[in-house]
Amino acid sequence: MPNPVSILAALNNKIPYQTPSFTNFKISPSPQRQSCAETIGTITDKCINILSMKDGIDFIEKMNSALDYIENHLDDDIDYTELAREAGCTEYHFSRMFSFITGHSLSLYIRRRRLSNAAIDLAADKPGILDIAVKYGYSSVDAFSRAFKDVHEILPSQVKKNPSTVKVYPRITFNLSITGGQEMRYRIVEKESFRIVGIKKHVDLVFHGINPEIAAMWESLTSEEIARWKNLSNTDPKGIISASTNFSEDRMTGKGSLDHYIGAATTSRIETDDNCLEVQAGLWAVFESLGKFPDTLQNIWGRIYSEWFPAVPYEVAPGPEILWNEQPDTSDPYFKSEIWIPIRFTSKR
Incomplete structure (x- = not known):
């Protein structure tokens, strides 16, 4: 089967969604909070304090x-x-x-x-x-x-x-x-409502390697679809993206499934024959993955839930998990991706 990455060489984001694989639970120190419209923080071993321990x-x-x-x-x-x-x-x-x-x-x-x-x-x-x-x-x-x-x-x-x-x-x-030594870079972004326009398929989860059903989705894309979606892309994350939603409850048992989209984020309301996923306005935690693919990406995805959420006054909100990739060369030792997770503030933390 041809490699979907090589087929979609003209795209700025071409890597199928990789499901995180992890089992260990860790608590890491809380990030230092900043009072600005867009919060940028890191979690490192240098910010252990009484508050984070508590x-x-x-x-x-x-x-x-x-x-x-x-x-x-x-x-x-x-x-x-x-x-x-x-x-x-x-x-x-x-x-x-x-x-x-x-x-x-x-x-x-x-x-x-x-x-x-x-x-x-x-x-x-x-x-x-x-x-x-x-x-x-x-x-x-x-x-x-x-x-x-x-x-x-x-x-x-x-x-x-x-x-x-x-x-x-x-x-x-x-x-x-308590663990440390690995920086975790993120920012909090407030976004208006938007749509993800593209193709959709309900697929089984694959925890290791490329998901064949998702790879087939990438292979099926035409140059016309790619051009249409790139023209529609007018809001972050810009370009061609992957999004997964409607995870089955047994997501982490190896038997789960989800709805997977490949397309673009847009605020345009023009009529289209493409599949559309409506995304509510709200807050997003955006995590940067920079390193060997897909190991670094999967590690960050796991740490979001095992380290970041326990340390901050946010909880996951209903909505899709979005993956954006900077470029197609996955052999780059500094391959850059962004994971977008919908969140909401909680006073119960």
Whole structure:
């Protein structure tokens, strides 16, 4: 299959969206805040202070409080509004943060914890299978058995005879780890509403290497489409961009999917046959990636959620994640990209 980068050599941004790959959770010092319309900051090992340490500890305590709530309600209904309140943020932000930090969707974690406890109950010869199924939120033995087998690879009725074959999924506990030495450059930008005009496809996530479905999208572009979109591009990030939105909840489990766009950002309201993604006015955190591609880009993407969000008074807002690339030569050791993340201020930090 031809390389999509070489096919789109005339574009100023030609690299398909790369999904970040990471598992480690770290808390880094807070950036120094500046009172200007566009805030520019860095996170380095030189700005560790009492406030940043307190921010990190507060964040850890809130996340662990949320996990305590889950543990106390594994055999009961979980109120996701209350869960988010324990974490000190909105339901949307907590779900996204949890997935990025742990590598698991919130629903998958809760399901595994419940089925892990169910296996312990079965092995201990607690009340019958139906009672245990109901206890952990299943309306029928069939539904419980399917979910149980999917996790433990045996049926609930087989646990008593084969207790050693079940899997245990321990609860997660967050711990504070101060790291530094790598600068993280970003700016906060306020933008009016705009549209992303281009092509769209619902694709599966690929965590390593080029996503073949996205590569095929790049290959399908015509010179007419490229020229039309570049003429429409009249707002930052300018040029041809990639955008991903509508992530499935199991984004970080290796089974997720998303809507992927390739096109241009514009405030023009002219009629078009292209796919259009309406983007609300609001704040954006723009992160610079400068270094070996795609390693540096993936590292920055991970650090946004594991280091930056816990240290600042913002949370992720609904909207697309946008990738802009400066030029097509990915072999450049100083390859430059920008990651645009929609954010909103939160007083709960």
